[in-house]
Amino acid sequence: MLQEYHPAAESQPSFTLGAFQKIQRKREILDQQSHFHLAITVILISYLQIMKMKIFIGKQDLGSAIMNGDIYSCGGLRGYITPALKDCQKNVRGHWEKAPSMNTERAGFSMTTLGDSIIAAGGFNSRGIPLKTTKESGKSWGMIPLDSIELFDGNSWKNLTNKLPRPIGSHCAVSISDTEILFIGGENIFSSRSNDIISSVIHFDINDGFTGKQIPNMKYTRKKFGCAMFKGEVYVAGGDVTEGVVDGRRKSKKKTADRTSEILNLETLVWSFNRGKI
Template identity: 40%
Template sequence: MERTGYIFYLFMIVIVNGHLICDETSDGKTTAVLLGGEFEGKTETYPCNLAIGDVGDIIGLGAAVLNGQIIFCGGTAGPSRNNCYKNEGFDWIEIASMNIKRYFFTMTTLGDKMLAIGGYGGVNNENLNTMELFDGTSWTLLPFNLTSERAHHCTVPLSVSEVLVIEGNTKNYAHSKVEIYDINQGFIGELPELPTPRAEFGCALFNNEVWVAGGGGADFSLTMLVEVFNLASRTWRTGPSMRYARVGLTLEVVGDELIAFGGYGYPDSLERFNGENWIFDVEPMHYHHYLHSSVVISC
């Protein structure tokens, strides 16, 4: 703890109650942290400038924030991986590994636990239908599976036990199934399908609606299309399209804006949705981000 505190002191960053913040006068702002990915694998934070170490050019990794600490797992940099690491400043400390090697899967925080879903991997690098839960100490395979194998999908937490899963890629085809799972019960039910099948897209809960942006369609074309699911009415609508088509991007809510980060086509750029329009930042990001992962923390 003394070493970690010293590192953060040098860079004017401290840990308060387990959360990274920029200085002692933090005003509740948040920042996205982009990890891994193809091309460079450099860590980048936006809009705050935090000192967080690189994880390398691992693609298809999963990342989440558990009890205020960034954790990333899996991915592939040649062979698939099940290793997990927690962040301590510039250092990434290895913790308990997942039971199954996974890449292009999702990791989602649900209360004081973290859920890994699907992906490619296992013994023969096949599509996976398994889920496993991390309690802060160890991973446990859940006794129930997804209704079908999938990778390049996307998840949004709905409560401390439920997660919404948008299908993504199953056996090399983009699909559009939308389902709810509970970590205590398994499959809960199916919701109206995503109107446009796609994979490698971004999704996020924004203003109490599920936003889906970009990705690759059933014909493997890139799209700028945005579709929005209203949880109250359980209906989809078409949202304002992004300025540029992106695949392999991530979507995060930072402050009061929805932000699309990177992706093939424009890997060193971002677009911000302010509630009415997407704004393309003409100032490029410092690094390229594609098939990466991202989380949001305090700054």
């Protein structure tokens, strides 16, 4: 006797929730691996591009200046356990390009635009002066202050015969004409001792060298501070300072000058405190 065919009676493959979750989990793992490989590829490509463009990341105590609309960046350190650098880069329309290197490795120096040239002066040099071993690099570099000056004309750097009256670093420099620069403050040696910070101002002329023109000292000793020329006056602000020293006389033990600013009037040659604090 023929039995009536019922399709629903056939055994159907079971597809449980647990099996679905396993498949979904495998897909998620594959997606994560794909994203990880993609991220590694992007990082590798970015690294190769950075190395190709010679852009150095993490530099400190470097110099920078603008000449003919281009930003130049030179020297500096990649850490206090490494020697100073002398390489330079130029930023052209948002992209960094290799530029001619300075003749001397420098960190904590000044780079100042002077007419159609850039003046690099002073700073610290650690070339060939290993002091002790360290776990990170095997060497620790002693920093020696410099008195040398270089000029960049857009094509190459050349050493000037004129030198700073004394080696200084961590100072600030501002051009007050197309031929004149004031080198302000800084420190005589690379150390954390406050009595090495200075307040003096040195007048330099590209044609006559150091003229010996008497410029009064700042009211505070400063290093690693900012300076600029504005409407015939020189402004200085912030920085590391000698604790409690004003006009060379100890006033208190409180550190205050790192939030102050001073103004030098170039006509009267008198320094005055700017109102308010940074």
